Amino acid sequence: MEKRIALIGIIVEDKEAVENLNSQLHEYGSHIIGRMGIPYREKDINIISIVLHAPQDVISSLAGKLGMLKGVSVKTVYSKK
Template sequence: MAKRIALVGIIVEDSAAAERINSILHDYGENIIGRMGLPYRQRGVHVISVVMDAENDVISSMAGKIGKIPGVSVKTVYQKETPSA
């Protein structure tokens, strides 16, 4: 299966979820190119962006696990698939 680049956007409304999120991100570390976390104190949330280079099922699996954590929202944007030559 072909690898794709994806951007996973995570909004954390419950800071108690941080440990679980970090554990999942650690588990997928070999597929993560980079990540950035920003606290948005005025709104009481944290915004995390994660860039991955992995197969679709790996990206979906990570996003799905994080999305099941209470107080956390996740959306994923994928690189367009390149047509076969």
């Protein structure tokens, strides 16, 4: 299956979701190229960017699982290459 490069943007508004979120990311760790987290203390949220190189179904699966977490918003952007 062809692999794609994708960026998953995550906003965490409920800190109780962080443990489950990190567990999911660990499960998909072999596909993750990089991760950047930015705490926005003024608004009490965390912003996380995940870059992956994986098959489409793996990227969609991770984004779907993360999006089901309470207090977590997710959007995915794909490279055209």
